[in-house]
Amino acid sequence: MDTYRRAIPPRALGWYGSPEGDTLPLDDKGWEHIRSKMLDRPSANACNIDLEEDASEVGGYHFEYRGRRLDAPLFSHDEDATSGVAFSFPTEYLLEHGPAQLRALAIELGRELPFSFGYASLAFVCPRGLWYGARQELLAPLSRYLGLDLYYLEDTSRVIGTHARGAYWLTFLGQPLLGQLGQVQGLRDKLAFPEVTLQELEGERLLISLGDWPEVIDTASAPPLLPQYRALAHLLEPFMYEERTGWFSEDKDNMRRWLRRLCQ
Template sequence: MRRSHGEVAPAVWRALETYRRAIPPEALGWYGSPDGDTLPLDDKGWEHIRQKILDRPSANACNVDLEEGASEAGGYNFEYRGRRLDAPLFAHDEDATSGVAFSFPTEYLLEHGPAHLRALALELARELPFSFGYASLAFVSPRGFWYAARHELIAPLSRYLGLDLYRLDETSRVIGTHARGAYWLTFLGQPLLGQLGGIEALRDKLSFPEVSHQPMEAERLLLTLGEWPDVIDTQKAPLVPHYRALAHLLEPFLYEERTGWFSLDKGNLRRWMRRLCQ
């Protein structure tokens, strides 16, 4: 979201409440305190989070991390990086954004089915003034804690091209109004959707039976690439054409990472970000 924290804070809070209603009670059990500790997310903790998001609209930054477990990876997690884009730290960075991520364990998808998760993602997205967003199968580790195991993740990433690996804190600071790639659910807002030619142009260019096009208010679009998310196992089947077609359309609008969070070689990250364009 190429918007400052104060502009998006109410929408982020509403989306968080929607997420909280959709997941099991107490699924989010911990939050990061201002002093760096991880504390139980009780009623007092929720009030602290509410105040942090809503009561400081002029804050230079608002970072919120809510996790299922105090030390485990995966599961249910909420991450928000709100930034005041005119603050000295970001004022000269044209690509800084406010970003938010909601994660679910694979069991949630299997129990409720893809239609339910798609409807929930759409409900969350309606609240948010996004330029780009997505839902994907992914390696999920709160706050990028997977970084210590990044070398072990390279092999499965090279085989399963439909798996995502993200680090919200750094990506949200550099993505601007660009795209991140082609995903099972790909949300396109402005100005990106206009740069791609608009809704009707994408209907013509992505006229695959597996792809559904759902217009959203405020000139936005949700693309769904198949009934279920596809792990894209390159050892079992060739790259699915509708994913590749969307990846090629988005390639001119992909952002460039400015940090070496994937490895010291940024070329590795650039190739991985464009893995569906090959």
């Protein structure tokens, strides 16, 4: 969180959820509360943090954290639950600083995180799944622009475990997922595209970059799908999680098809 704060404009995160359930300005007292909640962990099982740029509308900067205690009891419906974190940036940040700086920042953010899977992508950003009321309007452009992500961190963190979510501009792999995919050399042989770079990270982890810039992958243009995205999606498909929480509809097949849209 501190690394993210140093990279974004001062006061870009202006609001937080108070212990009483209100949304309050993020002042010194608010930061004290956030640090205590994350580090002291007074809650028995979970720690949920939502920091926003604007309390009344979707802004460009957001920090979302869904933390679970390693020793928390597991039940049959959440046996694949894990901790998850999301850092959001406006498109202007990418255009101003360039993709190389954003890639370096993503590596720095993940340096101390014990991840099995992570990614960076162009996305519709609406924290805490608040986009759900406009899902029909969002699904139409998503069906055309396959490189745009739509996520709901809370639901995903409940089911992803050590599985994958899909192929993205920057795809981070750790153990055990990296080993299941054949380690670095196995992936290097299978992703032999000029646009693809593989960067080994500390702790038996890997960053796969599918190009210099993120792509929206417009299916109305030719070619509609970049081959490196399709190749990585096919490699990850056997290890992708199965949706169980239903944030598109009660029909889980909708979510399954959307997550596997690059495998078609």
